[in-house]
Amino acid sequence: MKLWKSSAFALMILMSGITQAADYVIDTDKAHAFILFKIKHLGFSWLYGRFNDFEGDFSYDxxxxxxxxxxxxxxxKSLDSNHAERDKHLKGKDFLDVDKFPEASFVSKRIEVLKDGHxxxxxxxxxxxVTKPLVIDAELVGGGSDPWGGKRQGFSGTTKFKxxxxxxxxxxxxASQEVEIILSIEGIQK
Structure with a gap:
């Protein structure tokens, strides 16, 4: 009888969707996560690019x-704007100076929950x-079991800075004093 009650309770928990906090690693191996940027080119068009190599993790309940x-x-150093000469300039001392500063980072300090998964x-x-405060406007994309027996959680976000x-x-x-960062993050539960 006790076994039946505990099994029934476990089934009710699973069916109700109650979950606990979990830790995730960002899935960069399978290209399921992206860090993109865009900036106006002379005010006439948008220049888009991405960072091909990054890593991270998150915790979410x-x-x-x-x-x-x-x-x-x-x-x-993994900056890629699909133009070799421009990439060389962006990686140089005028912009990112990647030889001296090979890494950028973001660490959350506080989450302000809004409505509807935002x-x-x-x-x-x-x-x-240089380290400065930054706010990312984030949105929950979805989460659940994947076809390989794992669990995943996904978010998107945007931010801008001068x-x-x-x-x-x-x-x-x-027209080109501010850059926008666009994030698409999918994590695999550890």
């Missing part, structure tokens, strides 16, 4: 999203040796 945390490290992720962003705030003062014109 759907019952307590305000307790979530995330940490990401970005290999700045949140503001407050944290510290380090780029080119280049000069991180020591990048190269004159790109008045």
């Amino acid at each position: 759907p019952n307590k999203p305000e307790a979530a945390s995330i940490g990401v490290k970005i290999d700045t 949140a503001k992720v407050h944290g510290e962003f380090t780029l080119k040796g 280049l000069k705030d991180f020591g990048i003062d190269y004159n790109l014109g008045p």
Whole structure:
């Protein structure tokens, strides 16, 4: 009788969708996560690029999203704007100076939960040796079991910052003072 009651209780918990906090590693091996950037080119068009190499992890409990945390490290040498000469310039001293600063990072400090799976992720962003507060507008994309027996959780997000705030003062014109970062993060439960 006790076994039946405990099994029935476990089944009720599974059916109700109650979950606990879990730790995830960002799935960069299978290209299920992306860090993109865009900036205006002379105010005429958008220049898009990405960072091909990064790593990170996060903790998430759907019952307590305000307790979530995330940490990401970005290999700045992996910048890719689909144009070799431009990439060389962006990686140089005028912009990221990747030889001196090969890594950028973001570490969350506080999660402000909004409505409908949206949140503001407050944290510290380090780029080119400068650390400043940064807020990411995040959205829960979804989560659950994958076809390989694992569990996954996905989020997207955007943020903007002024280049000069991180020591990048190269004159790109008045329309190109701010860069937008676009994130698509899928994590695999550890």
